[in-house]
Amino acid sequence: MFSFLKSDPIKKLDKEYGELLEKAMQAQRGGDIRLYSELTEKAEAVKVKLDDMKANS
Template identity: 85%
Template sequence: MFSFLKSDPIKKLDKEYGELLEKAMQAQRSGDIRLYSELTEQAEAVKAKIDEARSA
């Protein structure tokens, strides 16, 4: 009945995924490849959670 009051966890993860990719891109552009790699790895983990949530 009040499902519209609950936040969608996939939306939250999607936003986090986008933010991580944006930070990774900025790190790559500034020449910090190590930080780029770490952020990309984190983004891939979040993407896996998104895919898992969508398939469930």
């Protein structure tokens, strides 16, 4: 009945992925390559989860 109130986990992960990539880009532009690498690694882990969820849906 209230399924429209449930958040979509795929949308949540997609948003998180985009935010991590944006932060990574800003870190790279700022010259902080170590932070860029860490954020990119986290983004790739989120992307793997996102792809798995999309494949199972």
